[in-house]
Amino acid sequence: MALEIQSVAKEGVNWLVLKGDLSSEASPKLKEAALVFLTDDPSPLILDMAEVPYIDSSGLGALIYLHKNWRERRRKMLLYNPSPLVKKFLATTGLLRVFRVAGTPQEVAEAVSEVEKQP
Numbered sequence: 262m263a264l265e266i267q268s269v270a271k272e273g274v275n276w277l278v279l280k281g282d283l284s285s286e287a288s289p290k291l292k293e294a295a296l297v298f299l300t301d302d303p304s305p306l307i308l309d310m311a312e313v314p315y316i317d318s319s320g321l322g323a324l325i326y327l328h329k330n331w332r333e334r335r336r337k338m339l340l341y342n343p344s345p346l347v348k349k350f351l352a353t354t355g356l357l358r359v360f361r362v363a364g365t366p367q368e369v370a371e372a373v374s375e376v377e378k379q380p
Contacts, residue, residue: 283320
């Protein structure tokens with residue numbers, strides 16, 4: 262299934278809602294859509310992955326690339342509600358310890374409030 266990306270701003274937070282497979286064909290599209298938000302705006306980027314049924318190594322590479330870019334600029338990037346298969350893949354590769362994953366709106370709110378408290 263081809264990846265669709267919808268950009269949404271909710272309460273001052275940038276969201277990318279992903280629907281479809283995050284594979285080698287989709288990885289450049291995700292990078293391009295996400296890098297638009299890498300500006301001086303300190304708002305976190307949240308990738309809603311609830312409707313991503315499949316991820317391959319290229320998709321994982323795109324997530325790592327984005328995480329690295331956000332971290333270098335001391336910004337937050339969260340993966341929101343990844344599908345069970347994606348979460349299992351992240352756990353198997355050890356990347357659940359690297360990425361910040363939020364499973365509920367409350368966890369997103371907590372992450373956003375941490376950003377707002379930073380000097």
